[in-house]
Amino acid sequence: MIDSTQFEEEIKDFYSYYNKRCNDKIIDFWYSKLRSSNFLILRNTLESFKYINKFPDFQAVLDLYRQKYRVSKSAQPRDINAEPKCHHCRDTGLILHQETHYGQTGEYAARCTCARGEMRNKEMASILEVMPDYFKAERQF
């Protein structure tokens, strides 16, 4: 369970980033829904919204959090002999990549361009919107 003080700080920071007022009621609501979430994934989720510079509604945060949570779970290979159809996203539909904003480097998720990526929530940016040269750069390795 996330420590309530740490949680409150994070949500207050998030609201103040958008110059929005945050009160105890709001924090209680967020905490009641997300207190058993993974704090690092939650923080990463909030950071992603800062990157697209859009204040999200609660459901959007929850959706992205769940996607990121699923990716973190599916990152452990179930069958090491099974080759993924898409080696960019390993069939998760999401590409995790590093981005630096305001001097802070973090991990972000973007949609892959394959069929699995197409099935993902369109609210999320495609990898080509975030990093137009992603596939070009990857080919050099």
Ligand SMILES: [Zn+2]
């Ligand atoms: Zn893919």
